[in-house]
Amino acid sequence: MKITGLDIRACALTSDVAASDALKGVTRPDKIEFLVYTLRTECGRSASMFGFAGADGEGSARLAKSLGPFLKGRNALDREALWHDFRKQDRFWSLLPIYIWGPIDCCLWLLASEAAGQPLWRYIGGCRSEVPVYVSSMFHTNGQAYVDEALAAKDEGFAAYKLHPPGSSISEDLDIHVACRDAVGPDFGLMSDPVAFMTYPEALRYGRRLEELGYLWFEEPIQDENIPALKALTQSLDIPVVGTETLAKHPYSVAGCIADRVVDVVRADVSWSGGVTAVLKTANLAESFGMNCEIHTSIFHPLEMMNLHICGAVRNCSYLELLAPVAQFNFGLTKPLPISNGMARLPEEPGLGRALDWALIDNTTTWVG
Numbered sequence: 001m002k003i004t005g006l007d008i009r010a011c012a013l014t015s016d017v018a019a020s021d022a023l024k025g026v027t028r029p030d031k032i033e034f035l036v037y038t039l040r041t042e043c044g045r046s047a048s049m050f051g052f053a054g055a056d057g058e059g060s061a062r063l064a065k066s067l068g069p070f071l072k073g074r075n076a077l078d079r080e081a082l083w084h085d086f087r088k089q090d091r092f093w094s095l096l097p098i099y100i101w102g103p104i105d106c107c108l109w110l111l112a113s114e115a116a117g118q119p120l121w122r123y124i125g126g127c128r129s130e131v132p133v134y135v136s137s138m139f140h141t142n143g144q145a146y147v148d149e150a151l152a153a154k155d156e157g158f159a160a161y162k163l164h165p166p167g168s169s170i171s172e173d174l175d176i177h178v179a180c181r182d183a184v185g186p187d188f189g190l191m192s193d194p195v196a197f198m199t200y201p202e203a204l205r206y207g208r209r210l211e212e213l214g215y216l217w218f219e220e221p222i223q224d225e226n227i228p229a230l231k232a233l234t235q236s237l238d239i240p241v242v243g244t245e246t247l248a249k250h251p252y253s254v255a256g257c258i259a260d261r262v263v264d265v266v267r268a269d270v271s272w273s274g275g276v277t278a279v280l281k282t283a284n285l286a287e288s289f290g291m292n293c294e295i296h297t298s299i300f301h302p303l304e305m306m307n308l309h310i311c312g313a314v315r316n317c318s319y320l321e322l323l324a325p326v327a328q329f330n331f332g333l334t335k336p337l338p339i340s341n342g343m344a345r346l347p348e349e350p351g352l353g354r355a356l357d358w359a360l361i362d363n364t365t366t367w368v369g
Helices: 057-065 079-094 102-116 120-125 143-155 170-184 200-213 227-236 252-259 275-288 301-311 358-364
Strands: 003-014 031-041 046-052 130-136 160-163 189-192 241-243 265-268 293-295 320-323 343-345 365-368
Touching (some): 003 358, 031 057, 031 102, 046 102, 046 301, 079 102, 079 275, 102 301, 120 275, 143 160, 143 170, 160 170, 189 200, 200 227, 227 241, 252 265, 265 275, 275 293, 275 301, 293 301, 358 365
Parallel strands (some): 130 160, 130 320, 241 265
Antiparallel strands (some): 003 031, 031 046, 130 343
């Protein structure tokens, strides 16, 4: 199954998602940009997958297209060799963003699982056929928006709700966390993800209040690369501290975090961590240390399907994560994600188990390479 070509599209979809994102000091566009990768082989098979676009869709598409000569002529079934060879190529010449390789690796896995006639999760090695789902907020401008969304998540049967608080002040954030807990009651799962902008004393105060409120975990309170502060925080708190989603070059970049218990739970996903191959390496390494690897949202629903397949193939992951409101990100597939009453059910069809929406892709394409 020799690779004959790599096609890349940059796409842009007008959206009002940006309007609900109130992260202070960060400019958000009024559109969602994404890439679509297609790997072609000499036997006539092809596989396609969405990709993250970063700050500029066309710029990221050109970077992804630069890997065409590296892939051409290689056997698409040699995923492990390609993964290691890409790391070498990237170190010496490319230094590409962390989101460029993942969709290529996804395409390689889809080609193999489709040729084998197996759904991806069974091709990897099936572990479970359904996974609980939680929803994760955007950044809102007022506390009531979080309360309303948490209640909606509970009413719709999701397993939990995660807050990305506005970050205006520690006190304001914590008031919002209290309000959400009061609204949903003591038994519904809540998590907190302040996105990395706290000092150690602030995070310690924050985490202790979350413990009192019965939150399930405290995610990325301090930058992932601030190893000493994260380790001190993990040792000081009872609530699980979660991190590592933004560390490039999994699993090696997170190996020390796992072995030294810098965090209680690591994060990985097929978009930012290097595809299925890298996520499986990270999850398996974490499992050997008795640690969970919670799969991080990849935003776009075709990539979320890839994440779901990984959730179905490993034991040490509690949930599938989706961004809320889910309906605003429900594009890219011809059928919705297989979720009902807060449970995602793994497909039985070969490969991804869902077809990409090529009509939408064609209508939103801005650049082709």
